[in-house]
Amino acid sequence: MQNKNTPTFTSTFEQEVYEGLTAFPKHLSSKYFYDEVGDKLFQDIMAMPEYYLTDLEFNILDKNKAEIAELFGGNNTEFSLFELGAGDGKKTKILLRYFVENQISFDYRPIDISQNALDKLEESIKEEIPDVKVNTLQGTYFDTLRDIDKVNGKRKVILFLGSNMGNLLHPQAVEFLKNMRDSVNAGDLIFMGLDQKKNPQTVLDAYNDKTGITEAFNKNILARINKEMGANFDLDKFLHWEVYDPETGTAKSYLVSKEVQNIRIESLELKIRLKAWETIHTEISQKYDDEIVEWLAEKAGLKIVTQFSDSKQQYKNYVFKK
Numbered sequence: 001m002q003n004k005n006t007p008t009f010t011s012t013f014e015q016e017v018y019e020g021l022t023a024f025p026k027h028l029s030s031k032y033f034y035d036e037v038g039d040k041l042f043q044d045i046m047a048m049p050e051y052y053l054t055d056l057e058f059n060i061l062d063k064n065k066a067e068i069a070e071l072f073g074g075n076n077t078e079f080s081l082f083e084l085g086a087g088d089g090k091k092t093k094i095l096l097r098y099f100v101e102n103q104i105s106f107d108y109r110p111i112d113i114s115q116n117a118l119d120k121l122e123e124s125i126k127e128e129i130p131d132v133k134v135n136t137l138q139g140t141y142f143d144t145l146r147d148i149d150k151v152n153g154k155r156k157v158i159l160f161l162g163s164n165m166g167n168l169l170h171p172q173a174v175e176f177l178k179n180m181r182d183s184v185n186a187g188d189l190i191f192m193g194l195d196q197k198k199n200p201q202t203v204l205d206a207y208n209d210k211t212g213i214t215e216a217f218n219k220n221i222l223a224r225i226n227k228e229m230g231a232n233f234d235l236d237k238f239l240h241w242e243v244y245d246p247e248t249g250t251a252k253s254y255l256v257s258k259e260v261q262n263i264r265i266e267s268l269e270l271k272i273r274l275k276a277w278e279t280i281h282t283e284i285s286q287k288y289d290d291e292i293v294e295w296l297a298e299k300a301g302l303k304i305v306t307q308f309s310d311s312k313q314q315y316k317n318y319v320f321k322k
């Protein structure tokens with residue numbers, strides 16, 4: 001509902017910023033971390049020693065590529081490999097390369113909201129693994145997932161790597177998995193990376209690096225609001241604050257205002273006041289265990305086919321079917 005004080009929004013980003021910053025407590029969605037600067041910062045995060053997730057998943061894929069290839073279809077079943085939010089495809093390329101070298105029949109269909117990211121990915125695959133048939137699909141996961149259902153014939157395998165589902169609260173994750181379930185047929189597979197509960201210090205360090213890369217990443221949402229909505233956030237007046245609850249497995253990121261601040265957001269015609277030490281919640285990064293994953297899968301009507309893990313069970317790739 002719109003009253004005379006709410007401006008007309010020109011994007012969901014604007015609408016969600018308005019709603020999040022006029023709510024109590026304040027919040028902003030981590031999906032808005034990612035513009036060109038944010039993408040670059042996330043690349044830097046993946047390269048940090050503290051951010052263990054990327055290396056663990058890379059090694060799990062590398063170690064198990066033969067078994068994964070067999071599971072996806074081997075030399076008998078032709079399949080389409082879809083990927084949600086492929087990024088630079090560094091991890092996926094391990095599989096793509098192995099599939100090509102072993103004459104496995106498949107095509108690769110990365111899905112991303114950013115056409116620019118897809119173009120870069122396609123170009124790099126054409127250069128590094130030219131034998132891969134690539135078809136990029138631009139759009140949001142959910143809309144595109146629905147479109148996936150229109151692709152008939154071949155078996156569908158959906159990749160969702162990097163513990164990206166961890167940005168969702170459990171009820172949202174169940175909705176997400178239900179959407180996945182609705183976009184696959186019997187015999188199709190969903191291959192998903194989910195970071196596991198572990199030493200809480202290890203988790204905390206991954207989201208609180210001393211070099212300040214994660215801090216810059218978290219604050220990039222304010223930088224975007226400054227740039228795109230004519231706001232005047234002073235990034236230095238916020239602390240990057242990370243907490244991890246080892247009971248629930250939820251890591252939460254905040255921006256904490258170090259002093260009283262009056263902020264103007266021009267295109268929203270909005271003025272907000274932050275008290276000293278007031279928080280803006282920006283992200284959750286959920287850590288899982290088998291019980292949580294089994295519960296989520298069950299609620300979404302999915303079955304766990306198998307799982308792959310590192311030797312210390314710090315990260316897992318689960319395979320689901322309908």
Ligand code: AVJ
Pocket residue numbers: 045053162163164166167206207214217283284285286
């Ligand atoms: C891309 C959502 C998996 O939550 O671990 C990295 C994003 N945030 N450092 C994560 C992120 C802070 C990342 N995901």
